[in-house]
Amino acid sequence: MSSPFREATASTRVERVSMSHVSIEIGHFSMEELANGEARIAAQLRRVAPLVRVFADNARAEFAEAAGGHSDVRVSTCFLVDDYFRGDTDPRVILPKFLRLVEQAGIQLDYVGRESGCARVPLRDNSSSPIELARVVADMVVAAPLENYNGRRPPTSELGWLSNGRRSSDDEPSYATDLRAYVPPKEHAARNHSVFLDVEMWSRKPGDEEIFWSCPFLASVWQLLRLGMVRYIGQPVAEPVKIIDWAAENALPDRWDLLPTVMQVREKAAPFAAFQSLSILPKRYLGIEHSVQQILDHVNIESGVHDVYELLARQNNIDVTRNLSDRLAHYFLPTYKTPPEPDPAVLSPGR
Structure with a gap:
């Protein structure tokens, strides 16, 4: 009881x-x-x-x-x-x-x-x-803050993806003349090496408001x-x-x-x-x-x-x-x- x-x-x-x-x-x-x-x-x-x-x-x-x-x-x-x-x-x-x-x-x-x-x-x-x-439960999910976040990628609350670290530089805008070195993903709590994980918690079909968990x-x-x-x-x-x-x-x-x-x-x-x-x-x-x-x-x-x-x-x-x-x-x-x-x-x- x-x-x-x-x-x-x-x-x-x-x-x-x-x-x-x-x-x-x-x-x-x-x-x-x-x-x-x-x-x-x-x-x-x-x-x-x-x-x-x-x-x-x-x-x-x-x-x-x-x-x-x-x-x-x-x-x-x-x-x-x-x-x-x-x-x-x-x-x-x-x-x-x-x-x-x-x-x-x-x-x-x-x-x-x-x-x-x-x-x-x-x-x-x-x-x-x-x-x-x-x-x-989704409203209780709090993503870790990201260093040097530029706002290009939608936040977890909108996108539905949750990572345990910093995503790679593939997520950043690039141009043909951009010769900056590629930056790999990195786990927040990495010990010597990273085990990076990016989890899709939900998705929506284009034009559809219903969430697919x-x-x-x-x-x-x-x-x-x-x-x-x-x-x-x-x-x-x-x-x-x-x-x-x-x-x-x-x-x-x-x-x-x-x-x-x-x-x-x-x-x-x-x-x-x-x-x-x-x-x-x-x-x-x-x-x-x-x-x-x-x-x-x-x-x-x-x-x-x-x-x-x-x-x-x-x-x-x-x-x-x-x-x-x-x-x-x-x-x-x-x-x-x-x-x-x-x-x-x-x-x-x-x-």
Whole structure:
């Protein structure tokens, strides 16, 4: 149950949320993978299952030791459905199939999130229009100031690109007679050499005002939700809604946008939000998660939310850090050849 927390210098009441110690993301599949056969999904889940158990046991041991042997260590698991870039599938087909495969792999999955819900989410009382959640987070992104900025390139708030340093001189105006030496990009916090990264957070089609959010940016919103760090006028957003009987007839709608942003699919689940997050992902998501780290390093969370987090962390004997990306951990699965899907035409009935 949420309880209020009031800043001494502000009138907005910041509500706190229940927190687990660790949130474990059990993997990721594209909608194409979820919509097609089961062999590849089952194969990856079999690889993930022992990792989930090991990481959960390690987290319980580590946090229990930090708390002087206290055993009430809460670990929750989650999965994010890619319904933003392809939402034309039927959740009544996709979700039961996936959740059945998860159960068969021996994984206890607590929550399922929707990627499009990271862009737009309804208020919990449905009293007004949905919250443009991605826009709320985008407004909290503060780009580092650039030296000798000449104003030629639009700022991050307009262009949608976020870098971790100074871009190359290719961005500067040039003329045929300009013989100045090329200046390469440079990372702000470079140690000996730069690892420069320029992330596209959103885009717009020419003449179109609608924003198309990038995968790294929506993944950043997902991580903020998992860390319990998002509020709207002091209220938590995208609080989990129970859909325990997901296999029952008519339990699910025929459109993804009719589902909650976060669904609780197991009755006895630890809280969705957590002090730390761990994501077990295929290696192809390494670049996206690098981009997520950078975006979170530039998100300016309101002080009241930080105060709530720090209070809860102290009560749970957890060392606090205001650097959001420090609370993230990843395990990337090596790339192996997955089994081909069987041809339904050659399968006899009942096999």
